[in-house]
Amino acid sequence: MGAIYLIRHGQASFGAADYDKLSGTGVEQGSVVGAELLRRKIRFTEGRTGSMARQRATADLVLDWLGADAVAKEDPRWNEYDHVDIVARHGGGVPQQAGDPRGYQEVLDASLAAWVRAGETGPCAETWPAFAERVRSALADLVAVLRKGESAVVFTSGGVIGTLAGHLLGNPEMGLLQLNRVTVNGGITKLVSGRGGVTLVSFNEHAHFEGRAARLLTYR
Structure with missing residues (x-):
């Protein structure tokens, strides 16, 4: 059984001239996520990131914690709407x-x-059906290259994560309109793939933003 960890990017720069740039809080969030994945001692054999600056910057921050062998291939299908x-x-x-x-x-x-x-x-x-199809295809292609016991990490956005979670629960529209709404910056969603297909086993984990790191909990 393979595992896929979907990471929502750190906080972007709302209201700024360049929204796609991580805010100062977003940079801190990326480091916290990196420390959390390192604590879990998960060995990632595959990495993906969308092509948006906030996604790539989050990937760089997190992978810096995981070592020189950790890389994320850029795939724009993981981009946000x-x-x-x-x-x-x-x-x-x-x-x-x-x-x-x-x-x-x-x-x-x-x-x-x-x-x-x-x-x-x-x-x-890009219409809603086109968006839903591209993110499903990105997930399917990643699942196809994972072998038994391997793990992958993906740096993407709330709309993508919500849509895929909804898809796996049988309602992608609900995922976009409701689950997306509550995703936190730097949240972790875990999927597992096996003979029975892909299953959502956790959504929007963010215990790493509790306690001393509570000030870093953001939704937008």
Whole structure:
């Protein structure tokens, strides 16, 4: 049985000119995740990361803890949905404002629901069905290269993780709209693959952000 650990990237720079850059908190979160994976003594035979800067930077921080042999191959299929395009097409193009993250989140939530409802005929460059299919294919290809007893680590985003978790529970739409909403930066989701297919065994683990590290717990 193989294991796949999906890591949500550290906190991005909400409201800044370059949202895709890790915030100072995001950098700290990446180091905490690296220490947590090192503590677990998991040997990863495969690593993947999306091509977004916040995903790649998180991968670099975590893998630095795991040693020189740990690498993550870049695969853009692990990238997050384009929230700017989705809000532009379904939410009136409301901009991110550093002083009102909650207001923007409400607009994004409504826009994502509209994106799902629009289906294949939606106006976005990437429709919801296309997004769901690309993340499923990324997971399937990773599972295919894992041998018995091997583990993989993936650095990706909340929408990807929520959608895949929902898919494995039989409802990818619920995963995007509800599970995605509660994913924490630096959270760990574990999947296992075996003869019966892929199973979700844990979602959004974040005990590594409790106690002294509680100040680093963020959702956006």
